[in-house]
Amino acid sequence: MTGRTTPQVPRITRDEWNEQFGSGRWDYLAEGPEQARYAAICARIRTARAASVLDVGCGAGVLRDHLGDYFSGRYLGIDWSHTVLAKRIRRRDEWLLCADASRLPLRGSFDTVVLSEVLYYLDEPLSAIARMLDLVAPGGQLLISLYQPSADRHPDWHSLIADLDRDVRAMGDTAHQLVTGHSRRNWLLHVITREEQR
Ligand SMILES: C[S@@+](CC[C@H](N)C(=O)[O-])C[C@H]1O[C@@H](n2cnc3c(N)ncnc32)[C@H](O)[C@@H]1O
Structure with a gap:
């Protein structure tokens, strides 16, 4: 882990997330170019034959919808926005929890833990990664997707x-992959695997 201050994008408070989900600001995630990102995450889950998935900052649960019926394992979605969780029509085989990712009231281990477009909204992202890795089962994986804004426009x-990408790689990223949606929207999907035995 690096000693320097970790980068952060402008903060969005919990109330602001609630407001934004209420106004439909994030509805676009369920359509268009973003689908390439969910597909890449699902492919990793499928290839790893994960039987349990923890989706931290799950938002509207679009990832769970992408996993579809082929995934018959345990899915737990966590988000601190009660507005977005209340909107979700919960599948019979999923669990949702309203909680702050910085203070997760969780023990146990999951074959795959996902941070899909969430990491840069968390306080101390590198500490957050360490906490998430503690929730990954031996031999399991932590998947982190990070939007790649264009240098010209943003x-x-x-x-x-x-900077954050570099830090995540330094933490043991084993297989990052560039995912491209149409309209030149790109994401980096980092994969950090946990050793079988520690
Ligand atoms: C850009 S959205 C991504 C949603 C979802 N992961 C996806 O890819 O569709 C970021 C999500 O992170 C959640 N979030 C941000 N900070 C959080 C925190 N401290 N604890 C839990 N969820 C948080 C927001 O409420 C929001 O649902």
């Missing part, structure tokens, strides 16, 4: 996220 975001 120079500040670009350099913040480039």
Whole structure:
């Protein structure tokens, strides 16, 4: 872990997330170019034959919808926005929890833990990664997707996220993959695997 201050994008408070989900600000996640990102995450879950998934900052549960019926394992989605969780029509085989990812009231282990477009909203992202890795079962994986803003259009975001990408790689990223949606929207999907035995 690096000693330097970790980059952060502008804070969005919990109330603001509730407001934004209430106004439909994030509805676009369920359509268009973003689907390439969910597909890449699902492919990793499928390839790893994960039987349990923890989706931290799950939002509207779009990832669970993408997993579809082929996934018959345990799915737990956590988000601190009660507004977005209340909107979700819960599947019979999923669990949802309203909680702050910085203070997760969880023990146990999951074959896959996902941070899909969430990491840069969390306080102390590198500490958050360490906490998430503690929830990964031996031999399991932590998947982190990070939007790659264009350097021309969003120079500040670009350099913040480039720093964060570097830090995540330094934490043991084993297989990052560039995912491209149409309209030139790109994400980096980091995979950090936990050793079988520690
Ligand atoms: C850009 S959305 C991504 C939603 C979802 N992961 C997806 O890819 O569709 C970020 C999500 O992180 C959640 N979030 C942000 N900070 C959080 C925190 N401290 N604890 C739990 N959830 C948080 C927000 O409420 C929001 O649902």
